[in-house]
Amino acid sequence: xxxRIPILKLGKALLVTIQVDMHDRLALALEEDLTQKIVxxxxxxxxxxxxxxxxxxxxxGRMLDNIAGVSRILDAETVLVGMQPAVAxxxxxxxxxxxxxxxxxxxxxxxxxxxxxxxxxxxxxxGE
Amino acid sequence: xxxxxxxxxxxxxxxxxxxxxxRNASIAAGFSLVDQTKFVTAASELARNMVIYGAGxxxxxxxLESAGRRGVRLAFIDQGPGIPDxxxxxxxxxxxxxxxxLGLGGARRLVNEFTIESKLGHGTxxxxxxxx
Numbered sequence: 234x235x236x237r238i239p240i241l242k243l244g245k246a247l248l249v250t251i252q253v254d255m256h257d258r259l260a261l262a263l264e265e266d267l268t269q270k271i272v273x274x275x276x277x278x279x280x281x282x283x284x285x286x287x288x289x290x291x292x293x294g295r296m297l298d299n300i301a302g303v304s305r306i307l308d309a310e311t312v313l314v315g316m317q318p319a320v321a322x323x324x325x326x327x328x329x330x331x332x333x334x335x336x337x338x339x340x341x342x343x344x345x346x347x348x349x350x351x352x353x354x355x356x357x358x359x360g361e
Numbered sequence: 362x363x364x365x366x367x368x369x370x371x372x373x374x375x376x377x378x379x380x381x382x383x384r385n386a387s388i389a390a391g392f393s394l395v396d397q398t399k400f401v402t403a404a405s406e407l408a409r410n411m412v413i414y415g416a417g418x419x420x421x422x423x424x425l426e427s428a429g430r431r432g433v434r435l436a437f438i439d440q441g442p443g444i445p446d447x448x449x450x451x452x453x454x455x456x457x458x459x460x461x462x463l464g465l466g467g468a469r470r471l472v473n474e475f476t477i478e479s480k481l482g483h484g485t486x487x488x489x490x491x492x493x
Contacts, residue, residue: 254377254380254381255377256372256373256374256376256377257373257376257409258373287384287398287401288380288398288401288402288405289402290402290405290406290409291406291464291467292405292409317398318395319394319395319397319398320398322395322398322399323395323398323399323402323471326399326467326470326471327402327406327467327470327471328453328466328467328470329467
């Protein structure tokens with residue numbers, strides 16, 4: 234079987250910790266797996282921890298942007314956490330600003346962001 | 362590590378291997394973490410370009426030393442179709458494939474030296490270097 238990045242369910246969110254340097258097919262498989270898992274679990278948030286990633290090039294950057302875009306359509310919020318400073322500097326110089334994706338410094342803050350979004354949308358549902 | 366070596370680039374797994382080799386060379390040359398990251402990212406863009414557009418090829422890696430400065434030079438060589446209009450290919454957002462079109466222009470911004478030569482029907486050679 235093909236190698237896959239594990240996806241964990243944590244309350245209303247999905248947690249992905251990328252711990253290997255992904256080749257392109259592995260990155261595409263993750264995009265597909267996450268999309269299916271959002272639908273299957275009804276998750277409202279996706280937390281992607283990239284603190285172990287030593288580089289994000291244009292391909293991986295685009296994959297992260299795609300995940301955020303697809304999740305949004307499926308009513309789940311994506312938060313990217315733990316980007317290394319050297320990776321952030323390089324990404325901006327490369328010309329990729331990941332404008333479509335929310336970021337947080339660590340997993341704890343990222344989970345808080347997702348919890349807030351879920352609460353806000355649940356509250357507005359109650360008001361209708 | 363030897364001063365010069367050649368590695369094949371045929372698949373996306375090779376691109377991962379290239380990243381790790383370039384990382385090791387960057388560490389050997391004494392680059393800072395930010396400079397390592399920039400150089401590895403540039404190499405990743407060029408290696409992937411080669412898999413997508415150049416039908417694969419090879420990368421030569423060379424440690425440099427000049428007037429007490431250390432550096433690394435990489436040459437990406439393919440026998441692919443070649444690039445008809447290099448100026449256009451260097452522009453951000455230009456792509457004939459499925460990418461973002463940041464590969465060549467982006468890679469150039471991440472390095473100190475960048476040269477590209479291409480001959481239609483014969484292939485392309487991109488050379489980049491970064492100094493400590």
